[in-house]
Amino acid sequence: MNSSSAEMPAALREGCERLLVRYSHPEGALLPILQLIQREWGEVAEESILYVADLLGVAPARISGVMSFYPGLRRQSVGAHLISVCRSLPCCLMGSGEVIDYLREKLGIGVGETTEDGRFTLVEVECLGGCGAAPAMMVDGELHESLTCARIDQLLERLS
Amino acid sequence: MPECRLLLRDIDIPDIERIEAYLACGGYRAFGKALAAGEPEQVMAEVKAAGLQNRGGEWYPLAERWAPHLAEGVHYLCVDASEGEPGIYRDRKLIERHPHQIVEGIILAAYALRARVVYVYIREEMHRGRVLLERAVAEAGARGFLGGNILGSGFALDIHLHSGAGGYIPREPTALLRSLEGHRAEPRQGDGGLTLFGRPALVENVGTLAYLPHIVDRGAVWFREMGSERYPGTCVFCVSGHVRRPGLYELEIGGGTLRELIQKFAGGVRAGHELKGVIPGGISSPVLRPEELDVRLSPEEWAVPGGGDFPGAFGGGGVIVMDDTTCMVDTALNLARFYARESCGQCPACGAGTHWLQKVLERVEKGEGRREDLELLGSVSGQIAPLLEPSRTTLCSLGEEFAWSLLGLLRSFGEEFERHVVEGRCPIEKDRRIKVPETVSVRF
Numbered sequence: 001m002n003s004s005s006a007e008m009p010a011a012l013r014e015g016c017e018r019l020l021v022r023y024s025h026p027e028g029a030l031l032p033i034l035q036l037i038q039r040e041w042g043e044v045a046e047e048s049i050l051y052v053a054d055l056l057g058v059a060p061a062r063i064s065g066v067m068s069f070y071p072g073l074r075r076q077s078v079g080a081h082l083i084s085v086c087r088s089l090p091c092c093l094m095g096s097g098e099v100i101d102y103l104r105e106k107l108g109i110g111v112g113e114t115t116e117d118g119r120f121t122l123v124e125v126e127c128l129g130g131c132g133a134a135p136a137m138m139v140d141g142e143l144h145e146s147l148t149c150a151r152i153d154q155l156l157e158r159l160s
Numbered sequence: 161m162p163e164c165r166l167l168l169r170d171i172d173i174p175d176i177e178r179i180e181a182y183l184a185c186g187g188y189r190a191f192g193k194a195l196a197a198g199e200p201e202q203v204m205a206e207v208k209a210a211g212l213q214n215r216g217g218e219w220y221p222l223a224e225r226w227a228p229h230l231a232e233g234v235h236y237l238c239v240d241a242s243e244g245e246p247g248i249y250r251d252r253k254l255i256e257r258h259p260h261q262i263v264e265g266i267i268l269a270a271y272a273l274r275a276r277v278v279y280v281y282i283r284e285e286m287h288r289g290r291v292l293l294e295r296a297v298a299e300a301g302a303r304g305f306l307g308g309n310i311l312g313s314g315f316a317l318d319i320h321l322h323s324g325a326g327g328y329i330p331r332e333p334t335a336l337l338r339s340l341e342g343h344r345a346e347p348r349q350g351d352g353g354l355t356l357f358g359r360p361a362l363v364e365n366v367g368t369l370a371y372l373p374h375i376v377d378r379g380a381v382w383f384r385e386m387g388s389e390r391y392p393g394t395c396v397f398c399v400s401g402h403v404r405r406p407g408l409y410e411l412e413i414g415g416g417t418l419r420e421l422i423q424k425f426a427g428g429v430r431a432g433h434e435l436k437g438v439i440p441g442g443i444s445s446p447v448l449r450p451e452e453l454d455v456r457l458s459p460e461e462w463a464v465p466g467g468g469d470f471p472g473a474f475g476g477g478g479v480i481v482m483d484d485t486t487c488m489v490d491t492a493l494n495l496a497r498f499y500a501r502e503s504c505g506q507c508p509a510c511g512a513g514t515h516w517l518q519k520v521l522e523r524v525e526k527g528e529g530r531r532e533d534l535e536l537l538g539s540v541s542g543q544i545a546p547l548l549e550p551s552r553t554t555l556c557s558l559g560e561e562f563a564w565s566l567l568g569l570l571r572s573f574g575e576e577f578e579r580h581v582v583e584g585r586c587p588i589e590k591d592r593r594i595k596v597p598e599t600v601s602v603r604f
Contacts, residue, residue, distance in 0.1 A: 001436045023591040024277075024319050025357040030342030031325050035284075056342075069344035069504075072284045072326030087492050089248035089443055090400035090480055097592030126328065126498050127244050128285050131400035131478070133600045141287045148594055 008051050012040055016055060025058045030066060034073055042077035071125075077122035079114040081159050084138040087124040090131035096146075100124065100137050102149050106156070117160075161416040163425070164386060166394045167370050168410045173256050177292055179299035181261035188305060190377035195313045196321040198378030203272035204230065207372065209380035211392045216240065216331075216365030217248075217442065217476030218293070219391070219465045226273065228353065229362060233274030236361040238368065239266055240336055244328045245442040246498060250396045251367040253287035255282075258370075259296035263319070265303060266370035270317050273362060278319040281336050284326055292323055293392060302493070311315055311434070328502040332556045337503070337558040346504045347556035367396070387413035389553055390460045397457070399426040399601075401481035402433065407601025414458030418448070421457060422481055429597065433483040437572065440477015443495055445559035446568025447488075448472060487588035488573040489580050492566055493521040499562035510559025513544040517566065524577060527585035534570070534577055541566050 007018075015036050018031040030052070037048045044067060053060040066104025067073045083103060087096050100122075105112060107120050114121040133145035144155060182188070196201050210224035243251040255262055270278050284291050297319050300306050308316045322340060330336040332347040335442060338354050339345035354361050371393060374558075375383050382436055387393045391413045400406050404427030409461040411421065422428060429435045436449045445464075452472070461467035462475040482491065496518035505511035517540055525531050545563035546553060570577060578589045 007433060018230075024359075025341065027342035028340060028357065031339065032322065035323060035325060044210060053366065057190050066344055068340065069346075070325035071326070087295070088498060089439070089491065090247055092494050093401045093480070093486065093595075095592060095594030101592070104169055127246040128251040129283075131247050131480075132253075134196045134397055134400060134406075137595060143285070143288065145594070146600065147203060148596065 007047055009115075010053065013071045016052070027058065030056060030058075030063070031070070034063075034067070038074060041078070043074050045075065055088075077079040081121070081139075081140055083120060083122050084128070085135045086128045086130060086134070086138075087120070088127040088131075091134040091136055093102035096135040098149075099137060099147055099152065100153060106152070161261065161411065161420060161424075163410055164412040164415060165410045166374055166386070167254060167261065167396055172262075174339065177257060177259055179303060182295060187260050187373070188264055188300075190373040190375075191264055191271070191305060192311075194268060194271055194376055194596070195311055195315070195391050198313070200233075200272050200274055200359045201230070202361065202455065203268055203372075203376060206376055206380050206402055209385040210375045211380075211390075212368070212371055212383070213391055213393075213459075214365055215250075215368040215371075215395065215476070217245070217444070217564060219459050219474070222368065223363070224376045224580060225362065225364070229273055231358065232360070235276055236338060236356045237266070237270045237273055237275035238333075238361055238363045238604070239278060239280040239366050239521075240331065240333070240341065240363055241280055241286065241293075241366040242324055242336060243366075244283055244285075244326075244331065245444060245478060247398060247400055247439060247477060247480040248442045248476045249398050250401075250408060250477060251365070252286050252289055254396075255293055255369055257287060259293045260300070261291075261299050261370050261373060262293065262366055263296045264305075265372040266319060266366075267300070267370040269364065269369050271315060275362070276316065276318075278317065280319060280321045281324060281340060282321055282328060283324045283330075289556075290321055290323060297321070315553045327383055327556065328578070329504050329556075332558070333543050335556070336363055337361060343365060344504070346506050349555060352389045362514075362549040368599075387415075388458050388460060390466070391458055392573055395457065395477050397421055397477045397479055399479045399481065401479075402429050402483040402595070403427055403428055403487075403538065404598045405465065405601050406597055407599075411457060414456050414461075417456055418479070419452050419453035421479060422453065425601070426479075426481070429481060429483045430597070433485065435481070436484050436486055437482045437488065437491075439478075439480040439482075439565075442478035443480070443498065443521055443565060445473035445475035446565050447491075447572055449572050450600065475575065485589065485591040487525070487586055487590050488576045489521065489525045489586065490588075492569045493525050494519065494561060495565055496521050501559065502557060507554040507556075509544045509553035514559060514562055516540055517562070524580050525586055527580060527583070529580055529581040534574075534581065537566060537577075538570060 019032045131147040134146045330345045335345040384392045396410045409425045455463040455470045459474040461468040462474040500514040500518045543565035545560040
């Protein structure tokens, strides 16, 4: 056990090891393990990359390469609540522009920014599969469709 | 032409996402029949006789992809639930509302192919779908439909769910497999057979496999009564954009025209507005003008994939309707942003080309475009998607799809691009406001 794995809590280490057995080759578990760490800590920091590299027997650079490829993986954590507004064509036609304008004003931040109190991060993303009930956005992984300003207010209040 | 519900037949049944309700509707009966017959080849033969084609947008006959595995089977069946093309949301709905139909379809395909392990590659954004599918897999396992020695047959199967980590590119089979192996999801050269962890693998779209319980239960002859000779069965169309009733509509293939789908089922464009353009099959299919919609909804009539007379791409059933508040340069820019963000970047023509096109389109939309920009859009598109196959500049079709879509917009709405340049501004009164349709069909 090196210093990086010593910092990984036992429960998280066990979670990683449980994922390993689902794949006949350990590297198959790489994405699920990184996702597990991110769910737990909100980010995959350098120490976690070293731990996973050690666990899977691969170079840390290989993991950094994977991290930089997938938009769902983060090296730095975001606000307590991540609001991802779909900007793809069907949502754009149905008014994602107003959704973004409204959230920017309400939260007082721009796209890609986090509120000063660290509670909300606002990002624009591509298709969430909510095209039939557009405009749509995702809050902390949960999809919300048929958005209106009133509905956005309700959703944010629920988070307060 | 009424709706012809097959995959959507039971979606209004309460609790259909639970195994008790699914069993009460005849669920897992097809799998029981297949196991009782005891011959995986029979399932293969039935699927072949039914003429089932891929519904992920490619429309190849499943039997064709399965044929090389007749003798040996495959080790891995990888189920593609990475749906992410703007305008297409059928698989997400099917997974969330009717997960057992999917699980039974997967089990039947795995049985036919003698697969030992299934990975369902589900996009990260389908978080709810993953939870419901995971529960369905656990329920099926508890009833003995999964695991070792299934119902005493000697057939063993495990289904694992594997979440993607964002990105559109894993919809390419080689990229999906690379991603499953824990690498960057970069497509590979597609000759040779597909492998996962060094063993033979097969990738199939999740919504396509949902047809298997119906085909195995009721037979190929029954299935062929729907649809056309070459494209039997139904297609679930996803209508979005400026219509009164967006949503899912399941129609017999060839049972109506694109105009009927938009007018009759989706209610036409919202009140007070005129129809301007329709993207017929997800953003990868080039736009059509209002006068071009009287084409039958059967792939064989379309140039792509069926080689038909109608010069369009049928795509994956995602019909995006645009009214007169839509700026077509803005639409092109929206698509450019999507493809520039989603390109994996390994082929320069696509990686750099999509970004160049985005920059040029930004300029034109802002009214800062130069006359030569319109030619530039055409020539860069032509370099991403050369007409002659041998001079192909990309490993996968992602960049080409954008090039074709952009060329389609230039062809159909060229005068609007010109006006942006000549007038030095966007001439369309765009509407950024939130729009609320009358109803949404298939709301769950």
